[in-house]
Amino acid sequence: MIKYEGLIIRPPSEADSLIIQATIGCSDNGCTFCPAYKKKTFRIRDIKDIEKDLSYASRGASGTRRIFLADGDAAVIRNDTLIEILNLCRKYFPGINRVGIYASPKSLENKSAEELRALKSNGLGIIYLGVETGDDEVYRRIGKWGSPGKTAALCLKVKEAGIKLNTTVVLGLGGVARTKEHALNTAKLLNIIRPDHVAALTLMPVKGTRISEEIRAGIFQLPDDMGTVKELFRLITCMDDFRCLFFSNHASNYFPVNARFPKDKESVLEDLRKAISEGDRTGFRGERTRGL
Ligand code: SF4
Known part of the structure; x- marks a missing residue:
């Protein structure tokens, strides 16, 4: 049996994938807003244990088409080992058509273009x-390694290697004070x-994170539902x-969007425009049904 360690987090689009933990936790684990791996001490799992999980899973899930290598930052694994793991995925699941991972910016910085290829x-x-976020000031405040400029270069490196790129941005991260700059600079x-995919989540402060302390201390003020929807509107408007x-259909979001841009962009903006101008919250997800 696969014994997962702690809470397993995976992207919504990997809902049908086989999840195999290649690492435990996140190698950064320092972002002020992120509660994801606070209870885990980061480590890379032994490849023998990863193989055991793959072997076990292959007996009951032979129809698997996608594998997601959790936890927070499988890109931190040395390239030769990561290639070995990818080969094991194919050995046990010859029919798979995609393996996915989360990466931290620092891990991508340490991979050359050749290694990514x-x-x-x-x-x-x-x-x-x-x-x-694309805003330098907000990025500095969230305590994540790197900067928006560095992120841009790393993302282009991933794309040039021919790997699909899904980027996550967080609505509300600039607070009320920098909502405009956050939206504009992120766009x-x-x-x-x-990127191939853009996923806009909405900040939900979790007890124990630094940002929730900042909110309690009055240093940071979270935009309300309409403020967040206005931020989403500004972000989409400023996107080429x-x-x-x-x-933006994650459980944390107030206004669900699942669209193909640029084809659907105008109709999404029209819906947002209508909700904002009429103060109409009927399409919003209520606080009680929001979650992480
Ligand atoms: S790098 Fe990602 S998973 Fe790790 S602490 Fe930051 S936001 Fe959370």
Whole structure:
């Protein structure tokens, strides 16, 4: 039996994937808003244990088409080991068509373009990266390694290697004070990266995170539902017309969007415009049904 360690987090689009923990926790684990892996001490799992999980899973899930290598940052694994793991995925699941991982910016910084191309040719199909914000000031405050400029360069490196890129941005991360800058500069960053997928989550402060302390201390003020929807409107308005799947249908979001841009962009903006101008919250997810 696969014994997962702690809470397993995976992207919504990996809901049907086989989840195999290649790492435990996140190698950064320092972002002020992120509660995801606070209870886990980061480590890379022994490849023998990873193989045991794959072997076990292959006996009952032979129809598996996608594998997601959890936890927070499988990109931190040395390239030769990661290639070995990708090969094991194919050995036990010859029919798979995609393996995905989360990556932290620092881990991507440590991978050369050549190494990324090698991962692609060994079956790595998609990388999920938390871009969070394009605003330098907001990025500095959330305590994540890197900067928006660095993120742009890393994302372009991933795309040039032919690996699909899913970027996550977080609505509300600039607070009330920097909502405009956060939306505008995040759109500018996305316009440079042009990722295949954009997932906009909404900040939900969790007890024990630094941002929730800042809220309690009155240093940080979270936009309300309409403020967050206005931020989403500004973000989409400022995005160029590049092709991507745009999602803000995660349980944390007030206004669910699941659209193909640029085709659906105008109708999404029209819905948002209507809700904002009429103060109409009927399409909003209520606080009680929001979650992480
Ligand atoms: S946001 Fe990502 S990089 Fe930051 S602590 Fe959470 S999982 Fe790790």
